[in-house]
């Protein structure tokens with residue numbers, strides 16, 4: 070089984086969309102996610118454009134599904150919750166789900182792995198370091214705890230008290 074880490078973000082109706090996105094991933098019959106773990110949810114100012122604050126978190130799970138198919142499922146769930154696929158890179162978004170890591174796989178296409186944003190954005194690296202501190206970045210050869218320790222934080226980023234109210238997977 071592969072260990073997958075996803076980055077999840079929203080800055081439009083963010084409570085609703087983050088909860089719905091996580092719920093959809095938990096229940097997706099094609100993904101069969103096991104040992105699901107969630108970081109805390111973090112609030113940060115929009116990076117790259119002037120807009121509402123974002124909520125971001127990282128989810129990890131084990132799956133038998135290949136990386137390309139995990140990516141397809143993420144895009145399918147994004148579209149279900151309003152991300153049209155047409156939005157400019159730096160613009161408001163209902164739900165963004167990106168594959169950050171797929172085991173220690175390094176690839177450029179069809180899925181960029183590890184996703185470059187891990188090293189660029191605190192709203193990705195902090196929740197990732199919180200969830201999997203001792204995992205090693207396959208290119209940098211450093212743990213996420215160490216990478217986060219050395220990150221120069223220049224943006225406002227804070228954990229929020231998020232009301233999950235998720236439906237258990239057995240239902």
Ligand SMILES: Nc1ncnc2c1ncn2[C@@H]1O[C@H](COP(=O)(O)OP(=O)(O)OP(=O)(O)O)[C@@H](O)[C@H]1O
Nearest residue numbers: 140156157158165166167168169179180181182184
């Ligand atoms: N690691 C990855 N995670 C998510 N999408 C990826 C990844 N690697 C390649 N892609 C592809 O990149 C394309 C753009 O998707 P992406 O979700 O990155 O766009 P976006 O939502 O407009 O921008 P962003 O997610 O950077 O805000 C998609 O077709 C997706 O399949």
Ligand SMILES: Nc1nc2c(c(=O)[nH]1)N=C(CO)CN2
Nearest residue numbers: 078113114115116123158192
């Ligand atoms: N804080 C924050 N800023 C962003 C984010 C995001 O998830 N969080 N996503 C973007 C487009 O991918 C652009 N800017």
